[in-house]
Amino acid sequence: MKKIKIFDVREDEHQALENWMSAHQGEVEVELTSDSLGEAHFDTLDQIDGISTSQTTTINNNYLKILAEHGIYHVAQRSAGYDMFDLDVANQLGIKVSNVPSYSPQSIAEFAVMRILELVRHAYQIDQNVSQQCFDWSMNIQGRTVESLKIGVIGTGRIGSRVAKILNGFGSQVYGYDLKPNSELESILTYVDSVETLVQNCDVLTIHIPGSKDNHYFINQHVFQHAKEGLLFVNTARGSVVDTQALIEALDSGVVSAAALDTYENEGDYFRKDWSNKHIADQTLQGLLGRDNVLISPHVAFYTDEAVQNLVDIPLDDVLSYIHGKEVKNIVNP
Numbered sequence: 001m002k003k004i005k006i007f008d009v010r011e012d013e014h015q016a017l018e019n020w021m022s023a024h025q026g027e028v029e030v031e032l033t034s035d036s037l038g039e040a041h042f043d044t045l046d047q048i049d050g051i052s053t054s055q056t057t058t059i060n061n062n063y064l065k066i067l068a069e070h071g072i073y074h075v076a077q078r079s080a081g082y083d084m085f086d087l088d089v090a091n092q093l094g095i096k097v098s099n100v101p102s103y104s105p106q107s108i109a110e111f112a113v114m115r116i117l118e119l120v121r122h123a124y125q126i127d128q129n130v131s132q133q134c135f136d137w138s139m140n141i142q143g144r145t146v147e148s149l150k151i152g153v154i155g156t157g158r159i160g161s162r163v164a165k166i167l168n169g170f171g172s173q174v175y176g177y178d179l180k181p182n183s184e185l186e187s188i189l190t191y192v193d194s195v196e197t198l199v200q201n202c203d204v205l206t207i208h209i210p211g212s213k214d215n216h217y218f219i220n221q222h223v224f225q226h227a228k229e230g231l232l233f234v235n236t237a238r239g240s241v242v243d244t245q246a247l248i249e250a251l252d253s254g255v256v257s258a259a260a261l262d263t264y265e266n267e268g269d270y271f272r273k274d275w276s277n278k279h280i281a282d283q284t285l286q287g288l289l290g291r292d293n294v295l296i297s298p299h300v301a302f303y304t305d306e307a308v309q310n311l312v313d314i315p316l317d318d319v320l321s322y323i324h325g326k327e328v329k330n331i332v333n334p
């Protein structure tokens with residue numbers, strides 16, 4: 001029987017891996033390891049037909065060479081990102097890399113809408129008041145209906161289009177801005193042709209563009225200068241698309257009345273780590289955490305049972321296709 005080896009296995013993947021293995025029982029032998037691909041495993045590669053990785057740091061080019069020497073010409077990375085691979089080297093060696101381009105856009109869309117609702121209805125303030133046994137009806141918990149709001153969606157791809165669809169269901173007036181408008185969405189949103197027009201008109205702004213070089217600080221002082229006073233701002237895309245200092249200035253001036261950030265430009269040192277009772281040296285993050293009109297979450301918008309299962313199923317199905325000589329679906333260097 002063919003054998004595959006799954007590297008970088010994390011605790012939170014175990015159930016999803018069990019599910020995949022029981023669905024493919026008798027079809028393939030699977031070895032799991034929490035180790036990353038490295039020298040300790042080279043001796044075993046002769047008995048392995050396919051592999052999957054989930055590395056977050058650069059994969060040593062020499063390791064790719066070793067894989068090719070052992071006849072392994074495909075690596076299935078269990079993430080959307082594949083910047084840990086040097087694709088030029090992979091191409092020279094004839095190694096194909098696959099990724100998981102989309103694992104559950106609905107999960108992120110629902111999270112973004114949840115945050116919009118929380119901001120609009122001051123959920124954090126209500127919880128904080130009640131935790132202090134304050135049950136009165138202060139003005140700071142009087143909300144609005146989402147139905148009455150104009151909501152701007154920047155990036156109407158897989159995630160943004162779902163956000164628009166859910167909000168359209170609430171009855172909100174949804175406006176979209178995208179480099180490539182999708183005419184199929186025109187029944188649920190109205191496209192505008194500039195970010196300035198979007199923020200001038202909208203009560204809520206939710207962002208769903210990739211964190212590419214071109215999009216670095218896409219949301220900046222200039223954008224906030226054009227925004228309608230009291231804007232509610234949600235970022236579940238990438239920290240790098242927002243100039244955090246500009247956001248802080250907009251929060252200070254009241255241009256932005258509240259924000260929910262699932263990503264933060266310098267999140268790497270903190271997110272996915274338990275920082276309880278430890279000092280946070282990052283003054284900007286510390287400052288954001290101290291504000292009662294900013295909701296921070298540690299890049300978890302995607303984090304659902306469905307997404308975790310897809311993050312295992314899609315790459316492992318690709319490994320199976322590879323070892324059986326079938327077409328691998330999610331190759332990033334065709």
Ligand code: NAD
Pocket residue numbers: 102105108154155156157158159160177178179180208209210211214215218236237238262263299300301302303
């Ligand atoms: P997608 O490629 O399907 O859609 C992105 C859209 O943005 C495209 O329609 C594109 O044309 C548009 N776009 C790109 N740059 C633009 C610009 N400068 N101006 C206007 N429009 C622009 O991507 P997706 O699957 O919807 O994902 C969006 C982003 O969500 C991802 O790139 C990632 O950064 C983020 N994400 C976050 C999480 C999380 O857990 N928080 C998880 C997965 C993805």
